[in-house]
Amino acid sequence: MIDKNLNKLEKILNAELSSKILGSEIIFGELLFKTSLGEILDVIKFLKLDNRFKFKQLIDIAAIDYPNEEKRFELVYLLLSIENNLRVKISTSFELDEKVPSITKIFPSANWMEREIFDMYGIKFINHPDLRRILTDYNFKGHPLRKDFPLTGFNEVRYSEKDKKVIYEPVKLEQNYRNFDFSSPWEGTKYLRELKESKKNEEN
Numbered sequence: 401m402i403d404k405n406l407n408k409l410e411k412i413l414n415a416e417l418s419s420k421i422l423g424s425e426i427i428f429g430e431l432l433f434k435t436s437l438g439e440i441l442d443v444i445k446f447l448k449l450d451n452r453f454k455f456k457q458l459i460d461i462a463a464i465d466y467p468n469e470e471k472r473f474e475l476v477y478l479l480l481s482i483e484n485n486l487r488v489k490i491s492t493s494f495e496l497d498e499k500v501p502s503i504t505k506i507f508p509s510a511n512w513m514e515r516e517i518f519d520m521y522g523i524k525f526i527n528h529p530d531l532r533r534i535l536t537d538y539n540f541k542g543h544p545l546r547k548d549f550p551l552t553g554f555n556e557v558r559y560s561e562k563d564k565k566v567i568y569e570p571v572k573l574e575q576n577y578r579n580f581d582f583s584s585p586w587e588g589t590k591y592l593r594e595l596k597e598s599k600k601n602e603e604n
Contacts, residue, residue, distance in 0.1 A: 405486060406431045409453070417443060432476075432489040440477075440492050441501045447479055447488065448506060455479035455488060458507040463517045467547045472496045473523055477503070502528040520545040539568060 403426070410424050410431055420439040425432055435443050447455040459478040466472055471493040479488050494500065502525040503510045514525045515534040522543040525531055533540065541554040555568045 403429065405484070409486060409488070412452070413447075417446065430487055430489060432491060434491050434493075437492050437494045437498060437500060440475075440490065441503065441506070443490055444477060444479070444503055445506050447490075453481060453486075454483050455481045455486075457482065458503075458509050458513075459487075461510060461513040461517060463521045463523060463545070465521060465545065465547045469493075470495065473521065475500065475517070475523070499524045499526045501526050502531075504528060519543065522546065 406426050406429070410426065413433065414421055414424060417433075417435075420435055420443055422434040422436060424434070433443070447453055457480040459480050462476040462478070464474040464476070466474065472495060474491055474493045477490045479490070481487075492500075500523060502514055504514065505527070511529065512534060514528055515531060517523050518525065518528075518531055519533040519535050520543055532538070536544070537557075542549050544553070552571045554571065556571050557566060557568055559565070560567045
């Protein structure tokens with residue numbers, strides 16, 4: 401029944417939004433529409449306000465980073481119609497320096513979702529009421545979920561007893577933190593300790 405409703409919805413939306421939809425498909429029982437960045441506001445507003453569909457709940461906004469693609473980023477908006485028991489996804493792709501229209505005036509709940517995407521990916525939203533970091537601190541450097549973000553990060557944070565404040569320093573992978581103490585069960589396994597001892601005995 402849901403699959404039939406999805407097929408019907410796909411046909412209706414492709415007809416109603418023919419100039420705004422770049423493509424559509426049903427994957428794993430969910431309907432996905434692709435649209436351009438300039439049309440995303442109109443498509444989402446239509447889905448929410450049209451009484452035939454009533455997609456009145458924004459479930460989430462997901463971001464994806466494709467660093468080797470010309471259009472590096474993709475956003476996927478997940479909408480739910482409780483009355484019709486249907487879900488729909490709307491995706492849009494864009495280049496690194498492009499800005500995305502905020503949907504906070506359509507779905508106020510998008511406020512923190514867009515802030516998280518800005519924090520994690522560096523994607524900027526136009527007309528967002530309070531676009532600032534939400535998960536990392538304000539002095540954090542970089543955007544952790546980008547594929548080119550180093551695993552160690554750029555800076556490390558520590559509290560300085562001398563200065564009595566939190567300070568930021570470039571990441572240092574000092575060797576004294578890499579010397580494993582094999583006498584500790586947390587730093588090595590029994591067979592490695594035995595192998596090390598046997599080599600010493602052979603040398604003697």
